[in-house]
Amino acid sequence: MIEKFFTEAVLVGIIASGIRLATPYLYASIGETFGQRSGVLNLGVEGQMLLGAFAAFYVSLTTGNLWFGLLAAMLTGLIMGLGMAFVSINLQAVQGISGIGFYLFGLGLSDLLFQKLMGTVVTVSGFRPIYFPVLSDLPIVGQIFFNHNILVYGAYAMVFVAWFVLNKTTLGLKIKAVGESPEAADSLGVSVSKIRYLTISFGGMMSGIAGASLSIALLNVFQQNMTSGLGFIAVALVYFGGWRPIAVMGGALLFSMVNSLQLWVQVLNIPIPSDFAVMMPYVLTIIALVVTVQRVRPPSALTKPFERGH
Amino acid sequence: MKKIQKTLAMLLLVVLMISACGGAENEATVVEVPADIFKVAVVMPSAINDLAFSQSMYDALLAIQADTGADSFEIVYSEGMFIVDDAAAAIRDYASQGFDLVIAHGSQYGSSLQEIAPDFLETSFAWGTTVDTFGLPNIFAYEARAEEGGYVNGVMATMLSESAVIGVVGPIETGDAKLYVDGFAVGAAATDAGTEVNTNWIGSFSDVALASEAAQTHIGAGADVLTGTAQMVVGAIGAAEENGALWFGTQSSQSSLAPSIVVANQVYRWEVVLEDMIDLIHGGTYGGQSFEITLANGGLVIEFNGDYALPADVQSAADATIAGIIDGSISVFP
Known part of the structure; x- marks a missing residue:
């Protein structure tokens, strides 16, 4: 039975599909990593993704230019991020609750705009897989690594950019200082508000791109609530990865590949009930999360509003 | 303050x-x-x-x-x-x-x-x-x-499949989704027992991304004709279109989404x-x-996509199957 898995088509399918499926998680969770490292939990990721997905889709559809669509998603996410920053920094609202508020706002508004501006489900011609001369034609490796669209590659590139910024730059040091001890950072002249505004709005922008990666690159369609909880999984992946970009990528790839594996389990008619198969990625994530949580400590100031002099 | x-x-x-x-x-x-x-x-x-x-x-x-x-x-x-x-x-x-x-x-x-x-x-x-x-x-x-239209779609899909592999994307194994998928498999088996019908239940009615990935998995496994039920299939239809696979719809007409690949839809009235x-x-x-x-009371209708040139033999097989189900000579689940 298990030997069915060890064929080229299945293994290539699982890995290539896992790489592709991880894309929206990567954008959203890398953005969220920045916010959380600076001490702000944004549970509105899903809403930002939905609005980003709609903006990208609608602008691409009306202008015929996918790059304008991507830009619209980034701007939409950025505005949502600025809103979240205002609520959590200036108004010092409870972050978990306000994040849920932003999620519901994104869910409702994206649907409303979809109903009013489009009215029915249509498709766009999204970003196509890039052809790399020679490389794309390689057996196995070509299919796994060199047959994806630009937003897939962008997601993995952002992981390394995030790692570099957080670990090798002064800005990264400031972000971590603000997330660990905002009082100490403040006393050394680092503006806690400015850093948090920067990270949350960047996170919003990344969530917008995550939405765009679905609507104009992977699926090329917009539908009400199309993210279907993906944004919340992205937040969980930040914890899973212990607030470190490379580990977050590992978590996203693991989750996506197990998801892809369970699709193959069913297609290969392996006698596991479908209910158990679809549970696989979630069960594995919970187990890994339990193990990780005992190993890594979250940023000390996470979810705590900062007020000078208090 | x-x-x-x-x-x-x-x-x-x-x-x-x-x-x-x-x-x-x-x-x-x-x-x-x-x-x-x-x-x-x-x-x-x-x-x-x-x-x-x-x-x-x-x-x-x-x-x-x-x-x-x-x-x-x-x-x-x-x-x-x-x-x-x-x-x-x-x-x-x-x-x-x-x-x-x-x-x-x-x-x-x-x-x-x-x-x-x-x-x-x-x-x-x-x-x-x-x-x-x-x-x-x-x-x-x-x-x-839904098994009635599923059966009719299964007959047509089997006749149109060149690879003799068909992929089905379902939400949760229950209700009319299960009826449709089971009916489809019976219709396919009745037409050609050698055709492989692979089913993927993705565990969600709304996960468009996973539905798309499920369709790509079927295509990776050799399927050249796909079907699916529930609202998340718009993702699967996109994947089918991108890979040139044919699609059979159910519940509502999905022809407008991908006119070149949707063959027919079972429409609920x-x-x-x-x-x-x-x-x-x-x-x-x-x-x-x-x-x-049902097909007999006109609540289920097989709507053929006018933009897809259905071969005459497949069309007549579909018509005969519909008539057979209506007059009771074909029983989907004997």
């Missing part, structure tokens, strides 16, 4: 919440209407334009309204009610507003309806897809014999049973009966 900030935060949250309700057309305020208007409220799990389950009901109500006139048939709907608690609140709300018929369009709403209906014995409720009225006098049940229910309500019967849409 802190107090002002907290008040502002609360206000902002309230505004956000109100905006969030914008998507669901929950028109709670209903204007005074003359008594002879028949008022129907429907609560649906997805959007009225999902090209699938919810749209099938909305289109049916619009068809009745077109027949009877907007002056005598009022439709109010709450869409996107994927949270059962929210749906239950909407159902109770509509019932308390005196609607003649409140439709809970989703089998997941059953237990809520069982709780709510006894409190409003003068209101008629309908829910589906199911045959269970809970023995209550004011609940109608409705079901789609709920108006066939809704009209019966409305007649009963006018006669003073508020529930206690179950209905089904």
Whole structure:
């Protein structure tokens, strides 16, 4: 039975599909990593993704230019991020609750705009897989690594950019200082508000791109609530990865590949009930999360509003 | 200062919440209407334009309204009610507003309806897809014999598949989705026992991304014809189109989404049973009966996509299969 898995088509399918499926998680969770490292939990990721997905889709559809669509998603996410920053920094609202508020706002508004501006489900011609001369034609490796669209590659590139910024730059040091001890950072002249505004709005922008990666690159369609909880999984992946970009990528790839594996389990008619198969990625994530949580400590100031002099 | 900030935060949250309700057309305020208007409220799990389950009901109500006139048939709907608690609140709300018929369009709403209906014995409720009225006098049940169209689609898909591998993308193994998928597999096996029908239940009615990935998995496994049911299949149709695989739809017409690859759709015409229910309500019967849409009663229709050039032999096989199911010479589940 298990030997069915060890064929080229299945293994290539699982890995290539896992790489592709991880894309929206990567954008959203890398953005969220920045916010959380600076001490702000944004549970509105899903809403930002939905609005980003709609903006990208609608602008691409009306202008015929996918790059304008991507830009619209980034701007939409950025505005949502600025809103979240205002609520959590200036108004010092409870972050978990306000994040849920932003999620519901994104869910409702994206649907409303979809109903009013489009009215029915249509498709766009999204970003196509890039052809790399020679490389794309390689057996196995070509299919796994060199047959994806630009937003897939962008997601993995952002992981390394995030790692570099957080670990090798002064800005990264400031972000971590603000997330660990905002009082100490403040006393050394680092503006806690400015850093948090920067990270949350960047996170919003990344969530917008995550939405765009679905609507104009992977699926090329917009539908009400199309993210279907993906944004919340992205937040969980930040914890899973212990607030470190490379580990977050590992978590996203693991989750996506197990998801892809369970699709193959069913297609290969392996006698596991479908209910158990679809549970696989979630069960594995919970187990890994339990193990990780005992190993890594979250940023000390996470979810705590900062007020000078208090 | 802190107090002002907290008040502002609360206000902002309230505004956000109100905006969030914008998507669901929950028109709670209903204007005074003359008594002879028949008022129907429907609560649906997805959007009225999902090209699938919810749209099938909305289109049916619009068809009745077109027949009877907007002056005598009022439709109010709450869409996107994927949270059962929210749906239950909407159902109770509509019932308390005196609607003649409140439709809970989703089998997941059953237990809520069982709780709510006894409190409003003068209101008629309908829910589906199911045959269970809970023995209550004011609940109608409705079901789609989706296996019939599934069988017809299975026959055509098998004849059109060159690789003899067909992929099916389903949501959760229950209700009309299961009936459709099972019927499809029986139809395929009856046409060519050697054709492989692989089914993928993705565990969600809304995960478009996973539906797309499931379709790509089928294609990776050699499938050149795909089908699927529920609203998340728009993702699968996109993947099929990108890879040049053919698609068979169900619930609503999906031809507009990918005209070059959609061969045919089994379309639900709920108006066939809704009209019966409305007649009963006018006669003073508020529930206690179950209905089904079939190929024979015209509640299920196989709609061929005019943009796809269906070979004549496949068309005649489909026509013969439909006729056979209607006259009883073909039994999908003997």
